[in-house]
Amino acid sequence: MRYDDWTAEGRLWYVDDSDAEDNDDVCGELDGEADLLRQFDRGEKLYNYLDKRIWKQNEAKRAASIIMFNCLHRGRRSNAMFIGPSGCGKTYIWRCLQELFPERIEIVDGSNITPDGWSGKKKWSNLLLSEKFLEGRQTVLVIDEADKMFMPKTNSRGENWSEIIQGEVLKMLEGTYVDLGSGVRVDTSMISFVFCGAFSVKSEEIAEKKRGGSIGFVKNNREVKAYDAPIERKNLHDFGIMTEILGRIRRIVNLKPMTEKDFFHMMDAACSPIRKLEEEFGVEISLMPETCRKLVSEAAEDGEGIRGMENKLCVMLEDALYEEEDRRHFVF
Known part of the structure; x- marks a missing residue:
């Protein structure tokens, strides 16, 4: 997914999970801290771990x-x-x-x-x-x-x-x-x-x-x-x-500070609040273009950032689950 001056060209917003496998947890099935210490034996490896989860x-x-x-x-x-x-x-x-x-x-x-x-x-x-x-x-x-x-x-x-x-x-x-x-x-x-x-x-x-x-x-x-x-x-x-x-x-x-463009990219990155909520609740979430636009614009304007986007998405998801507890895929 690319930003491509969507505000000027009216491009649609969407969530693309095609690269999800590339962002899987690098830890794998490690057995305790000793394995982690061996895997992260250089500061650069810790940086790479963070780089897959945090934008800029x-x-x-x-x-x-x-x-x-x-x-x-x-x-x-x-x-x-x-x-x-x-x-x-x-x-x-x-x-x-x-x-x-x-x-x-x-x-x-x-x-x-x-x-x-x-x-x-x-x-x-x-x-x-x-x-x-x-x-x-x-x-x-x-x-x-x-x-x-x-x-x-x-x-x-x-x-x-x-x-x-x-x-x-x-x-x-x-x-x-x-x-x-x-x-x-x-x-x-x-x-x-x-x-x-x-x-x-x-x-x-x-x-x-x-x-x-x-x-x-x-x-x-x-x-x-x-x-x-x-x-x-x-x-x-x-x-x-x-x-x-x-x-x-x-x-x-x-x-x-993060910009509106940054928040847009976050929605499609490994650090996306969508990915976090999907893992936490065991569901799949898709966002309509207007929902994405609203979440990202508000994140940039009110200063709450990625935390604010996650909170608003969580409220939407919890309300939807209240109505349909057994549902596994949601479109907002």
């Missing part, structure tokens, strides 16, 4: 492959930060790797972490309760929505909540033993910390500054938009992240 974002796929290879084969930790708008794939990259190595990667939501001694059940120490951190081998902890965790917040007593949390994060990044009670301790020097966040406020601020006297446009008459320029360390410091934390983050990876 080559720099992020390469960085994730290096971090994962270091974890699996070199016994080295590599702290990083993945930055990009919602729906660009920054967390999905790690979900794909987690499917390969579920015992090595933990993904958590960082938006509702609270400091020790404060109300709230989710503490940094709670994130380490997973068995995978207790086995004494290299692992990766991915903190999604990290920008919300780092954003300055002040309580009624004037205390900066974020600074307290960052102080706890700093100890983890330095590598320390965390006491989880009952004599159980976790060595955080064995954990690679990967922070994923949109930092949309900072990105829009950078774009606004670049607009400056150009009244919203640059020399080539293209409007300056959020994420046109990368978010750098100095921008993250201005956002409120401690210098000490930034100094312990080896890589900062900026992901680009």
Whole structure:
């Protein structure tokens, strides 16, 4: 399937599964992690695995492959930060790797972490309760929505909540033993910390500054938009992240927003939400041209990206299954 300026020529949209066999899971019938380690014995092989599942974002796929290879084969930790708008794939990259190595990667939501001694059940120490951190081998902890965790917040007593949390994060990044009670301790020097966040406020601020006297446009008459320029360390410091934390983050990876054309190609790729739902529900799904057009346009406009397309398709499928539970092929 090709894009071919469909908007100008009014081309039909369709889903072509003719190359489905080429995108089958490369893992095959592997027996445990030992087989996986032998199969993925080079960072390039991890990259190729991701490349079949994620559209574009080559720099992020390469960085994730290096971090994962270091974890699996070199016994080295590599702290990083993945930055990009919602729906660009920054967390999905790690979900794909987690499917390969579920015992090595933990993904958590960082938006509702609270400091020790404060109300709230989710503490940094709670994130380490997973068995995978207790086995004494290299692992990766991915903190999604990290920008919300780092954003300055002040309580009624004037205390900066974020600074307290960052102080706890700093100890983890330095590598320390965390006491989880009952004599159980976790060595955080064995954990690679990967922070994923949109930092949309900072990105829009950078774009606004670049607009400056150009009244919203640059020399080539293209409007300056959020994420046109990368978010750098100095921008993250201005956002409120401690210098000490930034100094312990080896890589900062900026992901680009996805365009309508990108979402179109995703619908026919191995990472298609159609393919995912077909596997999850054990059905076949076909989309009418107008349905594809609507899903892709909304994904580009509302910023929800591939996640938004999947959610909308899932609702359509669940509603249809409610009416006809035994049906196996659906056309929307």
